[in-house]
Structures are given as structure tokens and as C-alpha cells.
Amino acid sequence: EDQVTQSPEALRLQEGESSSLNCSYTVSGLRGLFWYRQDPGKGPEFLFTLYSAGEEKEKERLKATLTKKESFLHITAPKPEDSATYLCAVSDYGNKLVFGAGTILRVKS
Amino acid sequence: DGGITQSPKYLFRKEGQNVTLSCEQNLNHDAMYWYRQDPGQGLRLIYYSQIVNDFQKGDIAEGYSVSREKKESFPLTVTSAQKNPTAFYLCASSLGGGYEQFFGPGTRLTVL
Numbered sequence: 651e652d653q654v655t656q657s658p659e660a661l662r663l664q665e666g667e668s669s670s671l672n673c674s675y676t677v678s679g680l681r682g683l684f685w686y687r688q689d690p691g692k693g694p695e696f697l698f699t700l701y702s703a704g705e706e707k708e709k710e711r712l713k714a715t716l717t718k719k720e721s722f723l724h725i726t727a728p729k730p731e732d733s734a735t736y737l738c739a740v741s742d743y744g745n746k747l748v749f750g751a752g753t754i755l756r757v758k759s
Numbered sequence: 760d761g762g763i764t765q766s767p768k769y770l771f772r773k774e775g776q777n778v779t780l781s782c783e784q785n786l787n788h789d790a791m792y793w794y795r796q797d798p799g800q801g802l803r804l805i806y807y808s809q810i811v812n813d814f815q816k817g818d819i820a821e822g823y824s825v826s827r828e829k830k831e832s833f834p835l836t837v838t839s840a841q842k843n844p845t846a847f848y849l850c851a852s853s854l855g856g857g858y859e860q861f862f863g864p865g866t867r868l869t870v871l
Contacts, residue, residue, distance in 0.1 A: 654801075681857045693763075693849050693862035694802075737801070745790070745809060745856030746817070751801040 652677045656738050656750035663728055663757050671723040671753045673738030683721050684747065685714050686737040694737055728757045761786045763863035765850050770868045772837070772844065780835045780866045782850035791833035792851040792860060795819060802849065808833055809856055837868065845870045 655674045663669055675683065682701055686694035698707045700716040707714050711732060713724045723736055735754050739747040763784045772778045784791065790809050794802040804817030808827040822841025827833055833852075837844045847867050851860040 682859070684859050686862075691847075691865070691867070693765075693851075693865045696859055696861055699859050739802075741857040743857060745807065745815075746804060747857075747860060749801040751799070 652740055652742055652748040654738055654740055654748050654750035656736075656753050658753060659751070660754040661756070663725075663755070665729055665757055665759045666727045668724070668726045668728070670725070671736055671755070673721040673723070673750055674719060675721070675738075675740045676719075677740050677742050677748075679742050681741045681743050683716055684739045684741070685721070685723055686739070688735045688737055688752070690735075725755070728755075730757045730759050733757045763850060763852055763861060765848075765863035765866050767866060768864065770866055772868060772870050774870060775839045777836055777838050778868065780837070780848055780850075780868070782833045782835065782863060783831055784833075784850075784852040784863075785831060786852055786861065787830075788852035788854055788861075789830070790853045790855050790858075790860075791827070792853075793817075793823075793825065793833070793835045794849045794851065796847045796849060796865075805835065805848075844868055 653676045657672045685697040688694040698714045703718045711726050715722045735752045737752045739749045766781045792807040793805040806825040808814035824836045849865050850863045853860040
């Protein structure tokens with residue numbers, strides 16, 4: 651059965667303090683790994699799709715990387731507006747995504 | 760603008776009532792999904808549909824029902840058989856199974 655574990659559960663950073671979020675996964679055959687951002691009371695916002703080990707994608711202060719067992723979401727010089735819950739999900743070659751529980755990020759100015 | 764809409768944003772239900780949550784998309788996506796999100800938990804799949812007039816149960820389908828009569832619409836009914844329906848409900852769509860999903864703004868259901 652596909653599984654996704656995200657760590658840490660919560661992360662507090664000072665503005666400008668770079669860090670990384672982790673997404674570990676087990677899947678029979680990886681079709682894609684997805685990162686989302688979710689603000690309180692809103693639906694998740696799609697950020698990235700990664701398909702194969704070694705792939706990287708960037709958007710503003712965020713960079714996602716992928717290995718055969720895990721993905722990292724690197725946040726460089728975060729700002730308070732980066733505060734949100736970040737969700738990771740994986741897809742095998744079936745019809746569903748499996749989501750992790752998320753990492754709650756708080757960035758203080 | 761293409762996107763997914765859900766209505767209402769907030770919904771209150773008395774015990775024993777059925778309620779229907781609306782989900783519409785104009786992205787021309789074939790697949791649509793319903794998730795439930797509880798505080799501190801990840802998204803749990805209720806039902807999904809890959810094509811019109813066909814749908815499958817997800818991991819927590821008991822007490823819920825859906826229909827898919829049009830490509831654009833995938834309403835979810837929360838029945839009185841659902842023992843703990845208070846939650847945040849999210850609808851999503853994608854090009855097909857296994858592709859990235861795009862989410863609506865959600866409906867918060869509270870049972871009084």
C-alpha cells in the first residue's frame with residue numbers, strides 16, 4: 651500500500667532563515683510526486699509535480715527535489731507570507747493520489 | 760477564468776438530514792474527486808469519478824453518495840447515515856487518474 655510521511659509536523663522559522671521540509675514515500679511504482687500549499691480555510695494550491703529521481707523544480711523561494719525514497723521542499727529566505735501548510739502526495743499508476751498529513755510552516759518577522 | 764467552484768462555503772445541518780454539496784469545474788477535466796479533511800489529518804478520499812456516469816468508492820465512502828451526470832459537475836450528498844459529518848470537504852479535478860489534481864475552495868459542514 652502506498653504511504654506518505656511528512657516531517658516535521660510543524661516548523662517555526664524566522665524571516666530569512668532557510669530550511670527544508672521532508673516527504674518520505676513508499677509506492678509500488680512512482681508516476682508522480684506532488685507538492686501543494688494550503689492556507690487556513692482554503693483548498694490546496696498546486697505547486698509542483700516531480701516525476702523521476704534527480705528532478706528539481708523551482709518557484710520563487712521554493713525548490714522541490716526528488717530521490718527514489720523522498721522529496722524535499724527547500725525554502726530559501728522565507729517571508730511571513732510563506733506561512734501555510736505544505737502537503738505532499740504521490741501517485742502510482744492507478745487512479746488516486748495518496749496524501750501526507752502535511753507540515754505546518756510559520757515564518758515570523 | 761478556468762477553475763473549480765464549490766458551494767456553499769459554509770453549511771449547517773441538523774442531525775438526521777441529508778445535505779448536498781455542489782462542485783463544478785470548467786477545466787474540461789475528465790476526473791473528479793471528493794475529499795474530507797479533519798483537523799490535523801491529511802486528505803481522505805470519499806469518492807472519485809473518471810468519466811461521466813461512472814464513479815468509485817474511495818477510502819471512506821460510507822454515509823456518502825455521489826452522481827456524475829455531466830462532465831462539469833460532481834455533487835456529493837452527505838446522508839444521515841454518516842455518523843460524524845462535521846468536516847471540511849474538498850472537491851478536486853484532474854486530466855485523468857494519477858495526474859496533478861486542482862482543488863476548489865472547500866465547503867465547511869457543521870452538524871448542529
